[in-house]
Structures are given as structure tokens and as C-alpha cells.
Amino acid sequence: MPPRERDTARTRRTVLDAAARTVAKQGAGVSLDVIAREAGVSKSGLLHHFRSRDQLLLALAQDQVDTFAAEVRAAVDPADHAAGRLVRAYVKAIFDSLGDDTAISEHLLLSAALSTVPGVAEILQRDARQWEAAFTSDGLHPDRVLIITKAADGASLATLYEGGSNPAALERTRELLLSMTRGEGSFTG
Amino acid sequence: MPPRERDTARTRRTVLDAAARTVAKQGAGVSLDVIAREAGVSKSGLLHHFRSRDQLLLALAQDQVDTFAAEVRAAVDPADHAAGRLVRAYVKAIFDSLGDDTAISEHLLLSAALSTVPGVAEILQRDARQWEAAFTSDGLHPDRVLIITKAADGASLATLYEGGSNPAALERTRELLLSMTRGEGSFTG
DNA sequence: ATTAGCCGACCATCTGGTCGGTAGTACAGA
DNA sequence: TCTGTACTACCGACCAGATGGTCGGCTAAT
Incomplete structure (x- = not known):
């Protein structure tokens, strides 16, 4: 994948949207795994963009x-x-x-x-x-x-x-x- | 311990109060262990009065x-x-x-x-x-x-x-x- | 050759919940 | 009054599954 900013930004957006959806549905206790799956990336991929759960929620x-x-x-x-x-x-x-x-x-x-x-x-x-x-x-x-x-x-x-x-x-x-x-x-x- | 209702009711109240405090502080994701400790009982003791986490929160x-x-x-x-x-x-x-x-x-x-x-x-x-x-x-x-x-x-x-x-x-x-x-x-x- | 996005496998830890046991009370009968 | 039995509040040890996070590696664009 290209290190172009576009893709980074787009993935972050996708993850953020997925997080918003899942948190709204299941509460703040949702697991990273669920969010990642909703976003269509692996948990590792998610953690590549947000270094920890807290950073993601922040x-x-x-x-x-x-x-x-x-x-x-x-x-x-x-x-x-x-x-x-x-x-x-x-x-x-x-x-x-x-x-x-x-x-x-x-x-x-x-x-x-x-x-x-x-x-x-x-x-x-x-x-x-x-x-x-x-x-x-x-x-x-x-x-x-x-x-x-x-x-x-x-x-x-x-x-x-x-x-x-x-x-x-x-x-x-x-x-x-x-x-x-x-x-x-x-x-x- | 006496099977008197008084004690049961009192313990339930203690647990409920502890749950309210911890949930207010740490969110709905609090573990039973934390609630039990706050209430001064063991997790097993808590589960004796509330058969599951969901029942407690309910x-x-x-x-x-x-x-x-x-x-x-x-x-x-x-x-x-x-x-x-x-x-x-x-x-x-x-x-x-x-x-x-x-x-x-x-x-x-x-x-x-x-x-x-x-x-x-x-x-x-x-x-x-x-x-x-x-x-x-x-x-x-x-x-x-x-x-x-x-x-x-x-x-x-x-x-x-x-x-x-x-x-x-x-x-x-x-x-x-x-x-x-x-x-x-x-x-x- | 380097770099960045992304992945699968893995791990230590924590989770809710089960199980067998203990101790103390109430009560029956003698 | 003593004894035995039934019952209940409560506990410690334990378990299977899930969790957040790490690590080494693959791929493709620069």
C-alpha cells in the first residue's frame, strides 16, 4: 500500500466511523476486534493507526x-x-x-x-x-x-x-x- | 449466617450502592470484582445475590x-x-x-x-x-x-x-x- | 533499498460464571 | 436442654473464553 496521506486519512476515517457506529450500538465497552471488523481492517491494522484503545476513543x-x-x-x-x-x-x-x-x-x-x-x-x-x-x-x-x-x-x-x-x-x-x-x-x- | 431477610436485604443494598458508585465512576464496563470489593464482599458473594452481571445492572x-x-x-x-x-x-x-x-x-x-x-x-x-x-x-x-x-x-x-x-x-x-x-x-x- | 500500510500468530491478563465447601441459624424431636 | 438436620449467606479455587497489545513478516509504492 502507498504511504500516501490519502490512504492513511481514509482508513482513519473508516475506523473512526466504524467506532462511532459500534460504540453507539454497544456502548463504550466495545472491543477493538469488533470495531476493526466493522471497519473492514484487522485489529493490527487498527492499532497501526491508533496506538491504543484509549487513543482511539480519544x-x-x-x-x-x-x-x-x-x-x-x-x-x-x-x-x-x-x-x-x-x-x-x-x-x-x-x-x-x-x-x-x-x-x-x-x-x-x-x-x-x-x-x-x-x-x-x-x-x-x-x-x-x-x-x-x-x-x-x-x-x-x-x-x-x-x-x-x-x-x-x-x-x-x-x-x-x-x-x-x-x-x-x-x-x-x-x-x-x-x-x-x-x-x-x-x-x- | 442467619437466613433472615434483613441480612439479605442489607447486603443487596450494600452491593447496589457499591455498584452505583463504581459504575458512576468507571462506567458500565466495571468488573464484578471491582464492585464486589467496593461492597466488601467476594465476587461469589455478590453473585449469590445477583445471579449474573446483567441481572445486577438491571x-x-x-x-x-x-x-x-x-x-x-x-x-x-x-x-x-x-x-x-x-x-x-x-x-x-x-x-x-x-x-x-x-x-x-x-x-x-x-x-x-x-x-x-x-x-x-x-x-x-x-x-x-x-x-x-x-x-x-x-x-x-x-x-x-x-x-x-x-x-x-x-x-x-x-x-x-x-x-x-x-x-x-x-x-x-x-x-x-x-x-x-x-x-x-x-x-x- | 527504504518506507509505510497492513496482516496473522501469539501472549499475559482479566472476564463472568461454576463448584464444592464452611459456618452459623432455625427448628424438630427427645 | 441437648442433638441432629435442613437451610442459607458467603467464600476460595478454578475455568474457558475474550481482551488489549506485541512482534515479525509481507507487499507495494517511492
Whole structure:
């Protein structure tokens, strides 16, 4: 095989995707063997790219964080220049990722992997701080941001509690949260 | 040793508590040996009370769900007869459990254990349905309940993301959510 | 000739779980 | 009250299988 970067990068990607899938399905306890098989490489091949199990899960955590950030960026409506555009994108990104077949969101995936792997907590904390900072310049009242984003996070948890996601309820929650980003969310019920 | 129920019940409790602690710390992948040592019994002793690892984790899940329900019940203010009293208790119970030293809330603990253990999902789903049912007769607008409870759930996730809980931020979130249960939460910022 | 991606074989260790045994209690009968 | 029997909480030793990780080697592109 060529030592070209392309192949290395591609294999790493394949392994990372396989890891994400298997961890989401079977929890953070999955064996390297299973991940390797899912990725279509040997365990040795996997270990050639990630020197240990911990390094793989660490890379996975970072990758998930980066992927989610990219999804939020992609979800920003270019025509939207009103206050709360980033929060809106955040909500959309979360619910979009909830919609597809992956039953457990990446938030849960990470939380499961956390306790075992040493460096993951730091990655998550840094990420959380960055989101908080980004939201402060989004033009919405801090309390409103707090409620909306926490509720969105909680909704991702709900797919776990409530089992096979209830699409109608998810849609309702999503629209409710989006309306709150537009200042309409002052329910007096 | 006496075959008295007292001792059996006490040992089971000890093991369950030890399991909760170790799972919260090291994830659902903890070995029976570690749990047994934490509980001060031998692995065989543990297996005498819980016939398999899955049964232990299943019992743990059910116990956590029951414990939380009891905490909510205890958090209901007897003098409070206004609409939303149950939601208020729910919020209080979550934030109270977040406050103590156990860094990871039982919600997270369960989610981590879920993917591996077969029966846990059903337990969580049944529990979620019961809460939903209970909330419908609490006198608050469904949308309001949805937002508040999901935000409370999300806040428990946040202790994970944000690492060692930020007491001030938690307190602010808690008060914000409580005020929303009283209908004051119509922020127009 | 060198280098890098990848593999199969292998190993020490740990895993959940079984098995046979011990000790202490409760209770029956004398 | 003493004795024997049944029962139960609990333990140590053990096992088969799985696990993370190492090592030497093969192949192909540079």
C-alpha cells in the first residue's frame, strides 16, 4: 500500500466511523476486534493507526465534537441575520442528528465513553466553553439561551429514555424551541 | 449466617450502592470484582445475590429509577397546592442530586449502562411514560412542562460536559426553571 | 533499498460464571 | 436442654473464553 496521506486519512476515517457506529450500538465497552471488523481492517491494522484503545476513543471523542460543530455551522441559515441565528442552528443540528437511524445521539455516545477514557472530559469541557462563548454574542438573552440549549440537550437524552424516537413529539419540541429563539416563546399557559 | 431477610436485604443494598458508585465512576464496563470489593464482599458473594452481571445492572437501573421517583416525591412541598407542584419537585430533585459529590447524575449512569444490558431500555421507557402521565395532571401547559423538564434533564448532562459542576450556574438554572413553573418564565429578552 | 500500510500468530491478563465447601441459624424431636 | 438436620449467606479455587497489545513478516509504492 502507498504511504500516501490519502490512504492513511481514509482508513482513519473508516475506523473512526466504524467506532462511532459500534460504540453507539454497544456502548463504550466495545472491543477493538469488533470495531476493526466493522471497519473492514484487522485489529493490527487498527492499532497501526491508533496506538491504543484509549487513543482511539480519544480521537473519536474529538472527532464527534468537531463533526457536531461542523453540523451546526452548516445549519446556520445564510439569509438569517436576526438575533439567535446560532442558537437556531444549534437546535436544528441536534434534532437533525436525532432524526436519523442512529438511535443514540453523539452526546450520549460521548458520555458513555467518558468515564473510562482519561482525556475525554477535557475535550468535552473545552467544547462546552466554546459553545457558551459563541452563544454570548448571538444576541439573545442569556437566560433564554440557557433554557433553549439545555432543553435541546435534554431532548437528545429523551431519545434514550423514550426508546425509538417519537418523530411527532420530536418535531413539536424542535419547533417549540425554534420559536423560542425568535422571542415568541413566552408561553403563559 | 442467619437466613433472615434483613441480612439479605442489607447486603443487596450494600452491593447496589457499591455498584452505583463504581459504575458512576468507571462506567458500565466495571468488573464484578471491582464492585464486589467496593461492597466488601467476594465476587461469589455478590453473585449469590445477583445471579449474573446483567441481572445486577438491571436491578441497579430499576433501583436508580425508584430512588429518583422517591426523591421527587420527597421534594414535593406539602404546602404547595398550585399548578406545577410536581414539576417543581422534579426540578428540585434533579438539581439536588446534581449538587452532591456524585459527579455524574443517575441519568447519565443509566444511559451508560443501557447500551450493554438488554432489559434496561424497557425500564427507562416505562419510567419515562409514567413521568409524562404524571405531568399531564399537574396543571401546567404541556409545552411549558416539556421545556422545563427537558431543560432540567439537559442541565444534568451539563455537569458532564462542564466537568466539576459550576455551583453558581447550577443555582441560576435551577431558579430560572423553578420560576418558569410559576408562570413567571415569559422572558422577552 | 527504504518506507509505510497492513496482516496473522501469539501472549499475559482479566472476564463472568461454576463448584464444592464452611459456618452459623432455625427448628424438630427427645 | 441437648442433638441432629435442613437451610442459607458467603467464600476460595478454578475455568474457558475474550481482551488489549506485541512482534515479525509481507507487499507495494517511492
